[in-house]
Amino acid sequence: MDEHAVSFLQELVETPSPSGFEQPVQRIMRRELSPLADEVRTDVMGNVIARIDAASSQAMRVMLAGHCDEIGFMVRYIDDNGFIYFAPIGGVDAHLVPGQRVHVHTADGPVLGVVGKKPIHLMEPKDRETVVKLNSQFIDLGCADGEAARKLVAVGDPVTFAVGFERLQGELAASRGFDDKMGAFIVVEVLRAVRQRGVPPVEVYGVSTVQEEVGLRGATTSAFGIDPQIGIAVDVGFASDVPGVEMKEIGEFKVGGGPIISRGANINPALFDLLLRTAEEEGIPCQIMGAPRGTGTDANVMQLTRAGVAAALVQVPLRYMHSPVEVLSLADIEATIRLLTGVIYRLDSDFSIIPN
CATH class of the missing domain: 3.40.630.10 (Zn peptidases)
Known part of the structure; x- marks a missing residue:
C-alpha cells in the first residue's frame, strides 16, 4: 500500500x-x-x-x-469529586477498559483522562478474579472536584480510547x-x-x-x-x-x-x-x-x-x-x-x- x-x-x-x-x-x-x-x-x-x-x-x-x-463510551454522570461515569457505545469488553487512557470529545476539543482502578494490593483475592462492570468504572480527568470537571466535559459527550495507528512487522498494522x-x-x-x-x-x-x-x-x-x-x-x-x-x-x-x-x-x-x-x-x-x-x-x-x-x-x-x-x-x-x-x-x- x-x-x-x-x-x-x-x-x-x-x-x-x-x-x-x-x-x-x-x-x-x-x-x-x-x-x-x-x-x-x-x-x-x-x-x-x-x-x-x-x-x-x-x-x-x-x-x-x-x-x-x-465503539466507544458516553459520559453519563459526573460526581462531586470530579470522576466521570460512563456507558458503552456498542459492544465494549469490560475486561479491556481499566487502565486505559481515553479522550473525552467535548465541544472545545478532546480532554485526556484515564480509567482508574483500585490497585491490586488493595483488592481482596476474590475481587481480583472479578471483572468490574462498566457502570462501576470511572474516568479520572485529574480535576480537583465536580465543578472543575463539569467545566471541561458534559453529560452526553462521547469517549474513545486514546490510541492510534501503528505499523507492526511486515504488512500488519494495529489500531x-x-x-x-x-x-x-x-x-x-x-x-x-x-x-x-x-x-x-x-x-x-x-x-x-x-x-x-x-x-x-x-x-x-x-x-x-x-x-x-x-x-x-x-x-x-x-x-x-x-x-x-x-x-x-x-x-x-x-x-x-x-x-x-x-x-x-x-x-x-x-x-x-x-x-x-x-x-x-x-x-x-x-x-x-x-x-x-x-x-x-x-x-x-x-x-x-x-x-x-x-x-x-x-x-x-x-x-x-x-x-x-x-x-x-x-x-x-x-x-x-x-x-x-x-x-x-x-x-x-x-x-x-x-x-x-
Whole structure:
C-alpha cells in the first residue's frame, strides 16, 4: 500500500467516530469522495453517499457499504469529586477498559483522562478474579472536584480510547477503529479505482454508513433511499489464527490470507459465485466463510430492504476485534480493493441476480 493511502487510512482510524458521533470522520469521507464521484451527499442519518454514473441510464445500481462508526463510551454522570461515569457505545469488553487512557470529545476539543482502578494490593483475592462492570468504572480527568470537571466535559459527550495507528512487522498494522473505518476506506479506494479505470457498467454507490455498532441503522435507511439491485457490505471478520480461537466454531481465517467471502442465507448465490470467479481470474487469494444465518453486518439489512436486494459480504480478517489493538494486514485491504473493483466491471447486462 502506498504511503498516501496509508496516511489516509491512519487519518480515518484516528479520527473519533463513536456511533451517533460520526461527523468528524464523515467530513474526511466527503473530502476524499468529492473529486471521485458524480454526486456526493449526506442524508438525514449522517450517511455519506457517493455516486458514479454508468454508461447507461438502465444500468443496475450497486451499493458498496462500509460503516464508519466505532465503539466507544458516553459520559453519563459526573460526581462531586470530579470522576466521570460512563456507558458503552456498542459492544465494549469490560475486561479491556481499566487502565486505559481515553479522550473525552467535548465541544472545545478532546480532554485526556484515564480509567482508574483500585490497585491490586488493595483488592481482596476474590475481587481480583472479578471483572468490574462498566457502570462501576470511572474516568479520572485529574480535576480537583465536580465543578472543575463539569467545566471541561458534559453529560452526553462521547469517549474513545486514546490510541492510534501503528505499523507492526511486515504488512500488519494495529489500531483502534479498524472495525470498520477500514471498510469505509476500501469503499473510497474502490471508487478511486473505478474513476481511474473508466465508466463502469453499473451505477456505483459508495456509502459510508453510520450507527452500525448500535443496530445496522445507517445501512437500513441508506439502502432504502438508494434502492439498489446489488448491495455489498465491506467489513472486518474474525481471524482465527491466534491462540484461544476455535476454528471448529468459526472457520479457518488467517490475517494475510486475503479477503473473506461469506456464503449462506444472507448472500445471493450468483453474487457469491461472481466474487469467487473474480478472485480466481484476478489471482487474488481469498477465504470462504460459512454464514448459515443473517451475518450481523450491513449486508443483513441491505438484503431485506424494500422487495429484496442481492447481497454479499466481503470481510478483511481482523485480530482482537473491539479492542484498542485491532490487527490486520494492509495487503488484505489491497486485495479487497482489487476484488471489488474487478466485480464491478464484470456486472454486465447479462448478469442475473435471480437464484436458479
